Amino acid sequence: MNTWRARLLPPALAIVFSAVLCSAVLLISGANPIATLLEMVAQVGRGTTTVDIINTAGAYYLVAIAAAIGFQMNLLNIGIEGQYRLAACVAAIVAGAVSLPFGLHAALVVVVGAVTGALWCGIAAVLKVYRGVSEVISTIMLNTLSIGLIAFLVRVFGEMRGNSQGTQIIPDSGLVPGIPLGGAGTVFGLVLLAVLVGVGYALLIDRTRYGFELRASGLSPTAARAGGVNSKRMVLSAMLISGAIVGLAGLPEILGRDHTFTINFPTGYGFAGLAIALLGRNHPLGVAFGALLWSFLDKSSLTLDNIGVPKEIVTILQGTIVLSVVVAYELVRRRELAAEQRRVGKALETAEPVAASGGERA
Amino acid sequence: MTAVVVDEIPSARRGGKTMPGWARVLLWVVVGFAALAITSYQTGVPQLTGSGTVQAAVRLGIPILLAALGGLWAERAGVINIGLEGMMIMGTWGGAWAGYQWGPLAGLIAAAVFGGLGGLLHAIATVSFGVNHIVSGVAINLLGAGTAKYLSTLIFEPISQNPRQSPPVPKFDTYSMQPLAGWLQQLEDVQRVGISDVAGILGGLVSGVSPLTMLAYLLVPVSYLVLWRSPFGLRLRSCGENPIAAESLGVNVYRYKYLAVIISGALAGIGGAALILNPGQAGYLEGQTNNRGYIGLAAMIFGNWRPGGLLGGAALFGYSDGLQLRNGETSVHALFYGATLLLVVVAALQIWRRNWLAAGISLVAAAAMYSVYWFTDQLPEELTAYTPHLVTLVVLGVAAQQLRPPEANGLQYRRGME
Numbered sequence: 001m002n003t004w005r006a007r008l009l010p011p012a013l014a015i016v017f018s019a020v021l022c023s024a025v026l027l028i029s030g031a032n033p034i035a036t037l038l039e040m041v042a043q044v045g046r047g048t049t050t051v052d053i054i055n056t057a058g059a060y061y062l063v064a065i066a067a068a069i070g071f072q073m074n075l076l077n078i079g080i081e082g083q084y085r086l087a088a089c090v091a092a093i094v095a096g097a098v099s100l101p102f103g104l105h106a107a108l109v110v111v112v113g114a115v116t117g118a119l120w121c122g123i124a125a126v127l128k129v130y131r132g133v134s135e136v137i138s139t140i141m142l143n144t145l146s147i148g149l150i151a152f153l154v155r156v157f158g159e160m161r162g163n164s165q166g167t168q169i170i171p172d173s174g175l176v177p178g179i180p181l182g183g184a185g186t187v188f189g190l191v192l193l194a195v196l197v198g199v200g201y202a203l204l205i206d207r208t209r210y211g212f213e214l215r216a217s218g219l220s221p222t223a224a225r226a227g228g229v230n231s232k233r234m235v236l237s238a239m240l241i242s243g244a245i246v247g248l249a250g251l252p253e254i255l256g257r258d259h260t261f262t263i264n265f266p267t268g269y270g271f272a273g274l275a276i277a278l279l280g281r282n283h284p285l286g287v288a289f290g291a292l293l294w295s296f297l298d299k300s301s302l303t304l305d306n307i308g309v310p311k312e313i314v315t316i317l318q319g320t321i322v323l324s325v326v327v328a329y330e331l332v333r334r335r336e337l338a339a340e341q342r343r344v345g346k347a348l349e350t351a352e353p354v355a356a357s358g359g360e361r362a
Numbered sequence: 363m364t365a366v367v368v369d370e371i372p373s374a375r376r377g378g379k380t381m382p383g384w385a386r387v388l389l390w391v392v393v394g395f396a397a398l399a400i401t402s403y404q405t406g407v408p409q410l411t412g413s414g415t416v417q418a419a420v421r422l423g424i425p426i427l428l429a430a431l432g433g434l435w436a437e438r439a440g441v442i443n444i445g446l447e448g449m450m451i452m453g454t455w456g457g458a459w460a461g462y463q464w465g466p467l468a469g470l471i472a473a474a475v476f477g478g479l480g481g482l483l484h485a486i487a488t489v490s491f492g493v494n495h496i497v498s499g500v501a502i503n504l505l506g507a508g509t510a511k512y513l514s515t516l517i518f519e520p521i522s523q524n525p526r527q528s529p530p531v532p533k534f535d536t537y538s539m540q541p542l543a544g545w546l547q548q549l550e551d552v553q554r555v556g557i558s559d560v561a562g563i564l565g566g567l568v569s570g571v572s573p574l575t576m577l578a579y580l581l582v583p584v585s586y587l588v589l590w591r592s593p594f595g596l597r598l599r600s601c602g603e604n605p606i607a608a609e610s611l612g613v614n615v616y617r618y619k620y621l622a623v624i625i626s627g628a629l630a631g632i633g634g635a636a637l638i639l640n641p642g643q644a645g646y647l648e649g650q651t652n653n654r655g656y657i658g659l660a661a662m663i664f665g666n667w668r669p670g671g672l673l674g675g676a677a678l679f680g681y682s683d684g685l686q687l688r689n690g691e692t693s694v695h696a697l698f699y700g701a702t703l704l705l706v707v708v709a710a711l712q713i714w715r716r717n718w719l720a721a722g723i724s725l726v727a728a729a730a731m732y733s734v735y736w737f738t739d740q741l742p743e744e745l746t747a748y749t750p751h752l753v754t755l756v757v758l759g760v761a762a763q764q765l766r767p768p769e770a771n772g773l774q775y776r777r778g779m780e
Contacts, residue, residue: 137663
């Protein structure tokens with residue numbers, strides 16, 4: 001009945017809730033919340049900020065879709081952080097070492113990135129399926145291990161340039177040209193990859209048998225098993241697909257701008273991906289919105305320093321928004337459930353409320 | 363009537379022959395120690411059983427132990443607490459802030475309070491609002507890191523000129539059990555196989571102990587007594603096993619869950635304080651917890667959601683962390699020799715039990731370990747720094763199958779639910 005209300009109320013609640021909390025934090029630290037918000041919005045128009053937001057959002061979208069695939073069946077791929085950095089590192093090493101015709105070269109690099117991400121995630125998948133190790137713990141350990149592995153790989157296969165160590169510069173044939181927008185900057189060509197993955201994800205979840213089984217396993221593992229879904233196969237394949245998509249996330253920056261992988265490659269995409277998938281409720285468009293919002297908040301941290309607001313406030317803002325969103329959805333779900341119980345009760349004209357035992361989604 | 367408490371996992375897997383759990387653990391400890399002693403002698407790496415290594419292991423293991431205890435309290439009440447890391451970060455900040463101003467004891471209390479606040483937030487989200495426990499935990503990790511960063515820029519930067527670091531914090535004094543520690547040191551210096559190794563390990567345990575370390579040791583039996591030997595603990599664990607049955611017996615499940623998660627946060631906070639109030643690190647430093655909250659959670663899972671078990675897990679991770687700090691390239695390399703010995707023992711055991719496949723796998727693994735040891739001289743330092751994490755993965759992969767988590771762990775509970 002109230003589907004529109006059910007759909008729009010939670011995000012609205014979450015925004016109000018986090019706005020109140022963040023204003024409180026800002027007031028405590030002696031800043032003006034309204035001026036801060038105006039400054040954050042105003043910075044979007046300046047210089048290359050818009051394009052920067054889109055470029056970062058592309059990478060965020062990829063990691064968030066990967067997280068969403070896991071969420072669909074209650075798998076938590078916390079290892080995104082390690083997977084995208086390791087995949088980017090290995091892909092950059094391969095890209096710098098081979099020489100192939102234009103186009104083919106970049107395609108190879110994309111495949112290498114996806115395979116590396118899938119393999120690194122596959123360790124956690126195998127441990128979960130065959131040894132019963134919680135993927136949460138194993139992927140966190142793999143994250144930390146990947147830091148060491150990357151440092152090792154960059155030292156062995158890389159070279160010193162200036163005072164930073166990086167992999168070999170990728171030859172021109174391996175690069176992916178961007179979409180130049182004049183003074184506003186250049187959108188990475190591989191951001192289109194994010195769009196492709198988004199379309200693929202939407203089709204996979206809504207239009208294929210595999211997507212149905214994925215969601216069924218998440219909503220009710222017992223029902224899925226009774227329906228003939230092989231849960232081991234589902235866990236393995238979902239984690240491998242998730243890892244493969246994560247493996248793409250670092251490539252737009254490497255093939256579009258940096259042309260090398262250095263130790264200073266950005267960190268923190270992993271947890272951002274999980275948070276964005278939650279914000280977007282695993283929906284392809286919702287996740288896109290979440291990725292843009294997250295990227296916008298990130299970029300605004302640069303400008304906040306200029307008006308005397310500590311930029312760390314952005315991290316608090318992001319954490320608050322995530323908590324607000326999940327709480328808001330749960331509250332609205334309970335209200336809807338209670339309303340439905342009343343409605344059914346009224347329809348049956350009985351005094352006793354009908355017990356509802358809805359499956360847990362969040 | 364209420365079959366909510368299962369104290370022992372049935373260990374009747376070995377066809378009739380059963381050995382009590384404590385005896386089996388003791389046996390493995392002895393075997394592990396023997397492997398270490400032989401390795402240390404054969405490879406000429408005395409650090410393996412040196413008192414310095416053990417002291418480092420204790421220093422690094424205590425935060426993990428406290429985080430694991432925090433995980434134990436929350437998960438026994440049925441709330442998965444992956445936010446331990448965030449609560450630990452809050453604890454390091456709170457400990458450094460209060461410790462800098464009013465001394466280490468105030469730092470300890472502040473750390474517990476800050477961690478407890480994180481726990482309270484987790485309880486509000488998971489218990490009252492029914493948010494997915496892992497989601498809430500991840501959000502708390504983000505929030506904890508962000509808040510600590512923010513507060514440290516606001517408060518520490520004017521004093522230390524560095525937004526990522528606090529000024530040096532006064533430490534707890536450390537004590538050595540004299541004259542025992544001195545005798546053990548003499549014995550260790552003799553370098554005799556076996557005796558010196560025992561002396562090294564014991565010496566490391568009894569010298570340079572701070573009150574915080576003693577508190578952490580003490581909290582293990584205290585947690586056991588409270589959770590397993592008191593009516594309060596029985597009710598708390600019943601909330602983690604079957605909250606609906608607990609409710610039907612008049613237990614206020616919400617209150618117990620709230621209490622458990624707040625205590626869990628406070629313990630994690632103290633774990634964070636242990637990083638800065640024990641000698642070793644100067645003060646708060648951004649990122650200094652370095653996933654120890656998660657490792658604590660892994661130690662608790664490794665320990666089968668039991669206090670004694672998680673003590674073993676924390677010791678293992680603390681030891682591998684302490685070892686890599688002391689000349690890690692060679693000492694972790696020597697560990698491969700020890701792993702080979704252990705795997706051979708395991709293989710012999712499996713052959714005795716006529717479990718041919720497992721024996722074969724163990725032998726192949728042993729051969730692989732030995733070839734790594736034989737064909738390399740030392741390990742790259744980039745990798746040895748992450749020994750504890752690798753050990754966590756391998757140990758979980760080997761051990762995870764016979765575990766029994768609390769029945770209703772991580773499930774949503776609402777009052778009056780059917």
